[in-house]
Amino acid sequence: xxxxxxxxxxxxxxxxxxxxxxxxxxxxxxxxxxxxxxxxxxxxxxxxxxxxxxxxxxxxxxxxxxxxxxxxxxxxxxxxxxxxxxxxxxxxxxxxxxxxxxxxxxxxxxxxxxxxxxxxxxxxxxxxxxxxxxxxxxxxxxxxxxxxxxxxxxxxxxxxxxxxxxxxxxxxxxxxxxxxxxxxxxxxxxxxxxxxxxxxxxxx
Numbered sequence: 001x002x003x004x005x006x007x008x009x010x011x012x013x014x015x016x017x018x019x020x021x022x023x024x025x026x027x028x029x030x031x032x033x034x035x036x037x038x039x040x041x042x043x044x045x046x047x048x049x050x051x052x053x054x055x056x057x058x059x060x061x062x063x064x065x066x067x068x069x070x071x072x073x074x075x076x077x078x079x080x081x082x083x084x085x086x087x088x089x090x091x092x093x094x095x096x097x098x099x100x101x102x103x104x105x106x107x108x109x110x111x112x113x114x115x116x117x118x119x120x121x122x123x124x125x126x127x128x129x130x131x132x133x134x135x136x137x138x139x140x141x142x143x144x145x146x147x148x149x150x151x152x153x154x155x156x157x158x159x160x161x162x163x164x165x166x167x168x169x170x171x172x173x174x175x176x177x178x179x180x181x182x183x184x185x186x187x188x189x190x191x192x193x194x195x196x197x198x199x200x201x202x203x204x
Contacts, residue, residue: 013125014094023095025059030164031079033096035063035089036117040072043151044102044131050153052078055160063092086120094124098163103131105150110134122177127163127170129156144177146170 020027032055034048045062052060061079062069070080081092093099099121103109113135121128122144130136132147146163149155163170 014091016095019091019095023092025095030058030098031061031096032058032098032100032160033061033063033093034100034102035061035093035121036101038062038065038069040068043104045069045073047102047151047153047156048100049073049075049078051156051160054153054157058097058160058164061092061096063089090120090124093121093126096124096126098160099124099126099128100156100160101128101130102148102156103133103136103150105131105133114139119181122174122181125171125174125178127167127174128177129159129163144173144180146173 017027025031032052034045036044038045048060048062052058056077059079060077061081062075063081064083065075065080066082084092101115101117101121103113103115109131110133113133115130115136118140128145129148130140130145131150133150136145137147146159148159
């Protein structure tokens, strides 16, 4: 079963307003955040960058950009962060409005992908967009995340617009996502196993 290593994370919701003030972000602007693997030629990154050009009314953010990526792409219209500590990474994604976890549509990702960023993303209680791949459909339901067509900036644009337009609806989905993570940790699974073992020993 799917489990998350989130026990060391505070269960208190991050204060988005205070984090935005610290980052210098505008309170009334919508921030669309990609925080993941970046390298020159990455289709997932280029899809995000292309979508940003079609949505100038929102501000797009990349977290974890390598020096090569910063030099290669024209990112002046975006906010770009290099690699961050986990604490700062969690603060930035908590300050966003929509989080994008996109992946290329290839054989490995279709069947074996297990996104490491899923726990931190879902904990933020921000709407999360995942690439529509069988491996992700198997792990996550549409009750907690939103799926988008792979490698398509056009589909990403439509999905972002929909989430912003129906924000209250998607915030409820995001709240479900946070609860899902908090209820499916490795620690809780271990405690359940210990309980089962103890019950078995008592029966013996």
